[in-house]
Amino acid sequence: MNRHHCLVFRASLAALVVVAGIAAPAQARPVRAQSRGTVNVNRNTNVNANRNVNVNVDRDVHVHGAYYGGGCCYHDYHPVATAAAVTATAMVTAAVIGSIVNTIPPSCTTVVVNGFGYQQCGSTWYQPQISGNTTTYVVVAAPR
């Protein structure tokens, strides 16, 4: 798969791979609401908020992944294990500094800079972050 061709066929390729079922994690499906787990903290589990997040944050990621973080059926797999489907998607993901994705390409290298781990994928650097329900990757400038 050549990068230049990917630019043209990226969306359909991503769709093809996912439909073919090669992806290790289940396809992320859009989740419009989730059950609230506490009675004493009024957390925003609002549908519209989630949708807005999708539009603003995940605009570069098409078929595979990056709906609302922790969207349905999205398992907490290591990036390396997420395999083929991500390859196509990775080329879709423009390296916009500050953008956030749920998955990164399979061929990244873990690099530790100043005690913190990064994923270097070609010329793109991702900084992983973990929460109670999600692992996400922020596109950052090359750390040094």
Added chain:
Amino acid sequence: MKLKRRAVPSAIAVAFVLGAASRAGALPPADEAAKPAIEPAAMSALQAMGAYLRTLKSFHVTTKTTDEDVLDDGQKIQYDGAVSMVAELPGRLRAEVESDRRSRLYLYDGKTFTLFAKRINYYATVPAPETVGKLADALEEKYGLSVPLEDLFRWGQPGWSTDQITAAIDVGPSPVEGTTCEQYAFRQADIDWQVWIQKGAHPLPRKLVITTRTDEARPQHTDTYTWNLAPSYNEETFVFDPPDGAVRVLLGDALKAAR
């Protein structure tokens, strides 16, 4: 009713009378209608549970949990999980959260907080305030992260209020896994919730159900608690020792933080 039917024998009239009867039947009897929306017995039971929780110096609680996601078309997906938590109040905590989808270890020793994502071998460590209550607030505010089973630390704590409760019902006796409990139902903005409180000298929550009303599919969360009030632990219980290859990353959920 039979008398009325005989007195007005036409089919239309019967239908009319039946309709009127069923409408009348939908109204609660006078004594139920007189019950307040907030039953004092339910509120005092909640207060007592909160006060009792705050007397606990240490505990080990395990829960079985279920949660639901609502897909865009309204279809609901339920998933199971489990939490095992050891707490020594006010400032130490260890919680293991396992589900089909993820595995997390929460460690807090009164000085630092660490979240460890076992399957991907990432961890995040941040400085922490001196009590679990303050930790819960700080994590929520700065990182959009919640302490597992955080209601157990919020009920009965200073500043805790029941003001948001708009309806409270004492449903009646209901055993939870063989333990005698009383079931209560509450309503507040956005959620309905029910709690089963153990009867007797140890009014512990034994089950919790939270129904989210902001989506018409009403996704539900449940916790079923098993308590050990004499847990065994040592200093190492609350301290993180990174396994081989563990990589330190950032703490947080940027999607939540951006809201």
